Amino acid sequence: MxxxxxxxxxxxxxxxxxxxxxxxxxxxxxxxxxxxxxxxxxxxxxxxxxxxxxxxxxxxxxxxxxxxxxxxxxxxxxxxxxxxxxxxxxxxxxxxxxxxxxxxxxxxxxxxxxxxxxxxxxxxxxxxxGAGNVPPSAAPAGPGDAARGQALFSGQIRLQNGGASCIACHSVAGLPTLGGGSLGPDLTQVVQRYGGEAGTASVLVSLPFPTMQGFFATRPFTPQEQADLLAYFIWAGAQPAPQQTTSPAAWFWAVGIGGALVLFAGMALFWPRQRRSISEQLRSMG
Ligand code: HEC
Ligand code: HEC
Structure with a gap:
Protein backbone atom coordinates (compact mmCIF):
# COMPACT_ATOMS: atom_id res chain seq x y z
CA MET A 1 0.00 0.00 0.00
CA GLY A 130 -2.27 18.99 44.67
CA ALA A 131 -0.23 20.40 47.52
CA GLY A 132 0.21 17.07 49.27
CA ASN A 133 -1.69 16.30 52.43
CA VAL A 134 -3.32 18.98 54.50
CA PRO A 135 -0.91 19.92 57.27
CA PRO A 136 -2.23 19.35 60.78
CA SER A 137 -3.87 22.34 62.46
CA ALA A 138 -1.57 24.57 64.43
CA ALA A 139 -1.29 23.55 68.07
CA PRO A 140 -1.61 26.04 70.92
CA ALA A 141 1.64 27.30 72.44
CA GLY A 142 3.14 25.04 75.10
CA PRO A 143 1.46 24.33 78.42
CA GLY A 144 -1.21 26.78 79.52
CA ASP A 145 -2.08 28.33 82.84
CA ALA A 146 -5.56 27.28 84.02
CA ALA A 147 -5.96 30.21 86.40
CA ARG A 148 -5.15 32.66 83.63
CA GLY A 149 -7.54 30.73 81.38
CA GLN A 150 -10.32 31.24 83.90
CA ALA A 151 -9.56 34.95 84.11
CA LEU A 152 -9.70 35.17 80.31
CA PHE A 153 -12.94 33.20 80.24
CA SER A 154 -14.65 35.41 82.80
CA GLY A 155 -13.29 38.69 81.44
CA GLN A 156 -11.01 39.58 84.35
CA ILE A 157 -8.19 39.61 81.82
CA ARG A 158 -9.11 40.99 78.41
CA LEU A 159 -8.41 39.05 75.24
CA GLN A 160 -5.43 40.61 73.52
CA ASN A 161 -7.10 41.04 70.13
CA GLY A 162 -10.26 42.45 71.67
CA GLY A 163 -12.75 39.57 71.31
CA ALA A 164 -15.70 39.46 73.73
CA SER A 165 -14.98 37.41 76.83
CA CYS A 166 -16.41 33.95 76.71
CA ILE A 167 -18.70 34.45 79.69
CA ALA A 168 -20.87 36.77 77.58
CA CYS A 169 -22.15 33.68 75.79
CA HIS A 170 -20.94 30.58 77.70
CA SER A 171 -21.05 29.20 81.21
CA VAL A 172 -18.78 26.79 83.06
CA ALA A 173 -19.86 25.13 86.31
CA GLY A 174 -18.16 26.39 89.46
CA LEU A 175 -17.15 29.84 88.23
CA PRO A 176 -16.69 32.27 91.13
CA THR A 177 -18.78 34.80 89.26
CA LEU A 178 -22.31 33.46 88.96
CA GLY A 179 -24.08 32.95 85.70
CA GLY A 180 -22.60 33.19 82.25
CA GLY A 181 -24.33 33.66 78.95
CA SER A 182 -26.54 31.08 77.34
CA LEU A 183 -26.21 31.99 73.65
CA GLY A 184 -23.45 29.37 73.36
CA PRO A 185 -23.32 25.92 74.98
CA ASP A 186 -22.08 25.26 78.53
CA LEU A 187 -18.36 24.50 78.25
CA THR A 188 -17.80 22.57 81.50
CA GLN A 189 -17.37 19.23 79.73
CA VAL A 190 -16.06 20.59 76.45
CA VAL A 191 -12.83 18.56 76.55
CA GLN A 192 -14.77 15.35 77.14
CA ARG A 193 -17.24 16.09 74.37
CA TYR A 194 -14.64 17.17 71.85
CA GLY A 195 -12.80 13.90 72.06
CA GLY A 196 -9.99 14.95 74.38
CA GLU A 197 -7.31 17.58 74.37
CA ALA A 198 -6.33 17.26 70.70
CA GLY A 199 -9.85 17.92 69.44
CA THR A 200 -10.46 20.78 71.86
CA ALA A 201 -7.11 22.37 71.05
CA SER A 202 -7.75 22.30 67.32
CA VAL A 203 -11.24 23.72 67.79
CA LEU A 204 -9.82 26.57 69.91
CA VAL A 205 -7.27 27.34 67.22
CA SER A 206 -9.70 27.75 64.35
CA LEU A 207 -13.11 28.27 66.07
CA PRO A 208 -15.08 26.56 63.30
CA PHE A 209 -18.46 27.75 64.61
CA PRO A 210 -20.52 30.11 62.47
CA THR A 211 -21.71 32.23 65.39
CA MET A 212 -18.27 32.56 66.92
CA GLN A 213 -16.68 33.23 63.55
CA GLY A 214 -18.80 36.35 63.32
CA PHE A 215 -17.19 37.67 66.48
CA PHE A 216 -13.70 36.21 66.40
CA ALA A 217 -12.71 35.95 62.72
CA THR A 218 -10.97 39.31 62.92
CA ARG A 219 -10.00 38.95 66.60
CA PRO A 220 -8.31 35.56 66.90
CA PHE A 221 -7.06 34.22 70.22
CA THR A 222 -3.29 34.34 70.61
CA PRO A 223 -1.54 30.96 70.95
CA GLN A 224 -0.93 31.68 74.64
CA GLU A 225 -4.61 32.46 75.18
CA GLN A 226 -5.55 29.20 73.43
CA ALA A 227 -3.20 27.29 75.70
CA ASP A 228 -4.51 29.00 78.85
CA LEU A 229 -8.15 28.45 77.89
CA LEU A 230 -7.43 24.81 77.09
CA ALA A 231 -5.74 24.35 80.48
CA TYR A 232 -8.77 25.91 82.14
CA PHE A 233 -11.24 23.64 80.29
CA ILE A 234 -9.17 20.57 81.18
CA TRP A 235 -9.24 21.66 84.81
CA ALA A 236 -12.96 22.52 84.79
CA GLY A 237 -13.92 19.20 83.20
CA ALA A 238 -12.00 17.29 85.85
CA GLN A 239 -13.80 18.90 88.81
CA PRO A 240 -16.46 16.85 90.60
CA ALA A 241 -19.93 17.93 89.55
CA PRO A 242 -20.92 20.87 91.76
CA GLN A 243 -24.09 20.91 93.86
CA GLN A 244 -27.16 21.67 91.86
CA THR A 245 -27.26 25.45 92.02
CA THR A 246 -30.62 27.15 92.27
CA SER A 247 -31.51 29.03 89.15
CA PRO A 248 -33.01 32.51 89.41
CA ALA A 249 -36.33 31.14 88.14
CA ALA A 250 -36.37 28.54 90.94
CA TRP A 251 -35.69 31.32 93.45
CA PHE A 252 -38.58 33.33 92.09
CA TRP A 253 -40.97 30.42 92.58
CA ALA A 254 -39.57 29.50 95.99
CA VAL A 255 -39.94 33.06 97.26
CA GLY A 256 -43.38 33.45 95.68
CA ILE A 257 -44.82 30.19 97.01
CA GLY A 258 -43.14 30.62 100.39
CA GLY A 259 -44.55 34.13 100.67
CA ALA A 260 -48.05 32.98 99.82
CA LEU A 261 -47.84 30.22 102.47
CA VAL A 262 -46.76 32.73 105.10
CA LEU A 263 -49.64 34.97 104.10
CA PHE A 264 -52.18 32.13 104.33
CA ALA A 265 -50.81 31.05 107.68
CA GLY A 266 -51.13 34.61 108.95
CA MET A 267 -54.71 34.85 107.72
CA ALA A 268 -55.55 31.48 109.27
CA LEU A 269 -54.28 32.71 112.63
CA PHE A 270 -55.91 36.08 112.32
CA TRP A 271 -59.26 34.96 110.94
CA PRO A 272 -60.63 32.89 113.88
CA ARG A 273 -59.54 35.62 116.31
CA GLN A 274 -61.53 38.15 114.35
CA ARG A 275 -64.48 35.77 114.16
CA ARG A 276 -64.26 35.28 117.90
CA SER A 277 -64.14 38.98 118.46
CA ILE A 278 -67.22 39.44 116.28
CA SER A 279 -69.12 36.78 118.19
CA GLU A 280 -67.93 38.37 121.44
CA GLN A 281 -69.22 41.68 120.24
CA LEU A 282 -72.57 40.11 119.35
CA ARG A 283 -72.72 38.42 122.73
CA SER A 284 -71.94 41.64 124.51
CA MET A 285 -74.59 43.42 122.43
CA GLY A 286 -77.11 40.74 123.27
C1 HEC B 1 -20.97 36.25 71.10
C2 HEC B 1 -21.16 35.01 71.69
C3 HEC B 1 -19.96 34.11 71.95
C4 HEC B 1 -18.77 34.45 72.58
C5 HEC B 1 -18.34 35.80 73.11
C6 HEC B 1 -18.02 33.22 72.65
N1 HEC B 1 -18.72 32.19 72.08
FE1 HEC B 1 -18.09 30.27 71.91
N2 HEC B 1 -19.85 29.78 70.95
C7 HEC B 1 -20.91 30.65 70.72
C8 HEC B 1 -22.00 29.90 70.12
C9 HEC B 1 -23.36 30.48 69.73
C10 HEC B 1 -21.55 28.57 69.98
C11 HEC B 1 -22.32 27.37 69.38
C12 HEC B 1 -21.85 27.07 68.01
C13 HEC B 1 -22.40 28.02 66.99
O1 HEC B 1 -23.61 28.13 66.87
O2 HEC B 1 -21.64 28.67 66.28
C14 HEC B 1 -20.20 28.53 70.51
C15 HEC B 1 -19.41 27.39 70.58
C16 HEC B 1 -18.20 27.29 71.24
C17 HEC B 1 -17.46 26.07 71.41
C18 HEC B 1 -17.94 24.70 70.99
C19 HEC B 1 -18.78 24.23 72.13
C20 HEC B 1 -19.76 23.13 71.90
O3 HEC B 1 -20.20 22.57 72.89
O4 HEC B 1 -20.10 22.85 70.76
C21 HEC B 1 -16.31 26.38 72.10
C22 HEC B 1 -15.21 25.43 72.53
C23 HEC B 1 -16.34 27.80 72.36
N3 HEC B 1 -17.49 28.33 71.81
C24 HEC B 1 -15.35 28.49 73.04
C25 HEC B 1 -15.40 29.84 73.32
C26 HEC B 1 -14.37 30.55 74.06
C27 HEC B 1 -13.12 29.91 74.62
C28 HEC B 1 -14.77 31.86 74.12
C29 HEC B 1 -14.05 33.04 74.77
C30 HEC B 1 -12.69 33.26 74.45
C31 HEC B 1 -16.04 31.98 73.42
N4 HEC B 1 -16.40 30.72 72.95
C32 HEC B 1 -16.76 33.14 73.26
C33 HEC B 1 -20.94 31.98 71.04
C34 HEC B 1 -19.91 32.70 71.64
C1 HEC C 1 -17.10 21.69 65.00
C2 HEC C 1 -16.65 20.48 64.43
C3 HEC C 1 -16.94 20.14 62.99
C4 HEC C 1 -16.65 20.86 61.85
C5 HEC C 1 -16.05 22.24 61.76
C6 HEC C 1 -17.01 20.02 60.73
N1 HEC C 1 -17.51 18.83 61.16
FE1 HEC C 1 -18.14 17.28 60.02
N2 HEC C 1 -18.74 16.29 61.68
C7 HEC C 1 -18.54 16.71 62.98
C8 HEC C 1 -19.12 15.75 63.90
C9 HEC C 1 -19.11 15.85 65.41
C10 HEC C 1 -19.67 14.73 63.09
C11 HEC C 1 -20.42 13.50 63.55
C12 HEC C 1 -21.89 13.73 63.36
C13 HEC C 1 -22.51 14.61 64.41
O1 HEC C 1 -22.20 14.47 65.60
O2 HEC C 1 -23.32 15.46 64.02
C14 HEC C 1 -19.39 15.10 61.70
C15 HEC C 1 -19.76 14.32 60.60
C16 HEC C 1 -19.38 14.58 59.30
C17 HEC C 1 -19.64 13.71 58.17
C18 HEC C 1 -20.32 12.35 58.20
C19 HEC C 1 -19.23 11.33 58.39
C20 HEC C 1 -19.70 9.93 58.27
O3 HEC C 1 -18.98 9.06 58.77
O4 HEC C 1 -20.74 9.70 57.68
C21 HEC C 1 -19.13 14.33 57.07
C22 HEC C 1 -19.14 13.80 55.66
C23 HEC C 1 -18.56 15.58 57.51
N3 HEC C 1 -18.74 15.71 58.87
C24 HEC C 1 -17.95 16.49 56.68
C25 HEC C 1 -17.51 17.73 57.09
C26 HEC C 1 -17.00 18.73 56.18
C27 HEC C 1 -16.83 18.54 54.69
C28 HEC C 1 -16.70 19.84 56.93
C29 HEC C 1 -16.18 21.17 56.47
C30 HEC C 1 -16.93 21.84 55.48
C31 HEC C 1 -17.01 19.52 58.32
N4 HEC C 1 -17.51 18.23 58.36
C32 HEC C 1 -16.84 20.39 59.40
C33 HEC C 1 -17.90 17.85 63.38
C34 HEC C 1 -17.49 18.87 62.54
Missing part, protein backbone atom coordinates in the same frame (compact mmCIF):
# COMPACT_ATOMS: atom_id res chain seq x y z
CA UNK A 2 1.33 3.40 -0.88
CA UNK A 3 1.50 6.17 1.74
CA UNK A 4 -0.46 8.58 -0.36
CA UNK A 5 -3.24 6.13 -1.04
CA UNK A 6 -6.52 8.09 -0.86
CA UNK A 7 -8.08 5.58 1.54
CA UNK A 8 -5.27 5.88 4.05
CA UNK A 9 -5.24 9.64 3.74
CA UNK A 10 -8.95 9.83 4.39
CA UNK A 11 -8.67 7.60 7.46
CA UNK A 12 -5.76 9.50 8.92
CA UNK A 13 -7.67 12.75 8.57
CA UNK A 14 -10.58 11.24 10.47
CA UNK A 15 -8.25 9.93 13.12
CA UNK A 16 -6.54 13.28 13.53
CA UNK A 17 -9.91 15.04 13.78
CA UNK A 18 -11.08 12.60 16.45
CA UNK A 19 -7.95 13.10 18.53
CA UNK A 20 -8.14 16.87 18.14
CA UNK A 21 -11.77 16.87 19.24
CA UNK A 22 -11.40 14.46 22.15
CA UNK A 23 -8.20 15.80 23.66
CA UNK A 24 -9.55 19.14 24.89
CA UNK A 25 -12.64 17.46 26.34
CA UNK A 26 -10.44 15.02 28.18
CA UNK A 27 -8.01 17.70 29.32
CA UNK A 28 -10.75 20.07 30.49
CA UNK A 29 -12.39 17.30 32.44
CA UNK A 30 -9.13 16.26 34.04
CA UNK A 31 -8.12 19.80 34.97
CA UNK A 32 -11.56 20.70 36.27
CA UNK A 33 -11.51 17.66 38.53
CA UNK A 34 -8.02 18.58 39.60
CA UNK A 35 -9.08 22.17 40.13
CA UNK A 36 -12.21 21.46 42.15
CA UNK A 37 -10.27 18.93 44.18
CA UNK A 38 -7.63 21.49 45.11
CA UNK A 39 -10.37 24.03 45.78
CA UNK A 40 -11.93 21.41 48.01
CA UNK A 41 -8.63 20.97 49.79
CA UNK A 42 -8.43 24.69 50.52
CA UNK A 43 -11.99 24.75 51.89
CA UNK A 44 -11.29 21.63 53.92
CA UNK A 45 -8.21 23.20 55.50
CA UNK A 46 -10.17 26.30 56.39
CA UNK A 47 -13.52 24.91 57.51
CA UNK A 48 -13.33 21.21 58.30
CA UNK A 49 -9.86 20.38 59.50
CA UNK A 50 -10.42 21.59 63.05
CA UNK A 51 -12.77 18.66 63.55
CA UNK A 52 -11.84 16.04 60.93
CA UNK A 53 -8.80 14.22 59.66
CA UNK A 54 -8.48 12.23 56.46
CA UNK A 55 -6.73 9.07 57.51
CA UNK A 56 -5.48 10.52 60.80
CA UNK A 57 -8.17 8.95 62.98
CA UNK A 58 -11.10 10.32 64.93
CA UNK A 59 -10.81 13.94 66.08
CA UNK A 60 -13.96 15.86 67.07
CA UNK A 61 -15.83 14.16 64.25
CA UNK A 62 -15.20 10.98 62.23
CA UNK A 63 -12.12 10.31 60.10
CA UNK A 64 -13.32 11.15 56.59
CA UNK A 65 -11.08 8.74 54.74
CA UNK A 66 -13.26 6.67 52.42
CA UNK A 67 -16.43 8.50 53.40
CA UNK A 68 -17.44 8.77 49.72
CA UNK A 69 -17.53 4.98 49.57
CA UNK A 70 -19.14 4.56 52.96
CA UNK A 71 -22.07 6.89 52.21
CA UNK A 72 -24.44 7.62 49.41
CA UNK A 73 -23.42 10.61 47.30
CA UNK A 74 -26.75 12.37 47.76
CA UNK A 75 -26.72 11.75 51.52
CA UNK A 76 -23.19 13.15 51.69
CA UNK A 77 -24.12 16.29 49.78
CA UNK A 78 -27.12 16.91 51.93
CA UNK A 79 -25.28 16.25 55.18
CA UNK A 80 -22.34 18.53 54.38
CA UNK A 81 -24.71 21.29 53.23
CA UNK A 82 -27.11 21.22 56.16
CA UNK A 83 -26.29 18.72 58.93
CA UNK A 84 -28.63 20.54 61.33
CA UNK A 85 -31.62 20.11 59.01
CA UNK A 86 -30.82 16.45 58.42
CA UNK A 87 -30.72 15.86 62.12
CA UNK A 88 -33.96 17.76 62.63
CA UNK A 89 -35.63 15.63 59.96
CA UNK A 90 -34.76 12.53 61.99
CA UNK A 91 -32.33 11.04 59.47
CA UNK A 92 -31.23 7.74 61.08
CA UNK A 93 -27.54 7.98 60.11
CA UNK A 94 -27.24 11.58 61.35
CA UNK A 95 -28.98 10.65 64.60
CA UNK A 96 -26.68 7.71 65.17
CA UNK A 97 -23.57 9.74 64.37
CA UNK A 98 -24.59 12.43 66.84
CA UNK A 99 -24.91 9.89 69.64
CA UNK A 100 -21.61 8.31 68.68
CA UNK A 101 -19.84 11.68 68.79
CA UNK A 102 -20.83 12.76 72.33
CA UNK A 103 -23.77 14.83 71.11
CA UNK A 104 -21.46 17.32 69.43
CA UNK A 105 -23.46 18.39 66.39
CA UNK A 106 -21.63 19.18 63.18
CA UNK A 107 -22.34 22.88 62.56
CA UNK A 108 -24.08 24.12 59.44
CA UNK A 109 -21.22 25.97 57.74
CA UNK A 110 -23.42 27.71 55.17
CA UNK A 111 -21.49 26.29 52.20
CA UNK A 112 -22.54 27.01 48.63
CA UNK A 113 -23.45 24.04 46.39
CA UNK A 114 -20.20 24.63 44.44
CA UNK A 115 -18.18 24.44 47.65
CA UNK A 116 -19.90 21.19 48.59
CA UNK A 117 -19.08 19.75 45.14
CA UNK A 118 -15.45 20.77 45.50
CA UNK A 119 -15.25 19.23 48.97
CA UNK A 120 -16.69 15.97 47.71
CA UNK A 121 -14.25 15.90 44.79
CA UNK A 122 -11.46 16.33 47.32
CA UNK A 123 -12.82 13.69 49.73
CA UNK A 124 -13.18 11.30 46.81
CA UNK A 125 -9.50 11.58 46.03
CA UNK A 126 -7.53 13.49 48.67
CA UNK A 127 -4.22 12.73 46.96
CA UNK A 128 -5.32 14.74 43.89
CA UNK A 129 -5.63 17.90 45.97
Missing amino acids: QLDSPVLRRWSIWLLAAVLLAAPVYLVRATSLQQSSSEGQAIFAQKCQACHTIGGGRLVGPDLQGVTQRRDLSWLKEFISAPDQMLASGDPIATQLLAEYNNVPMPNLALSPAEVEALIAYLENPAAG
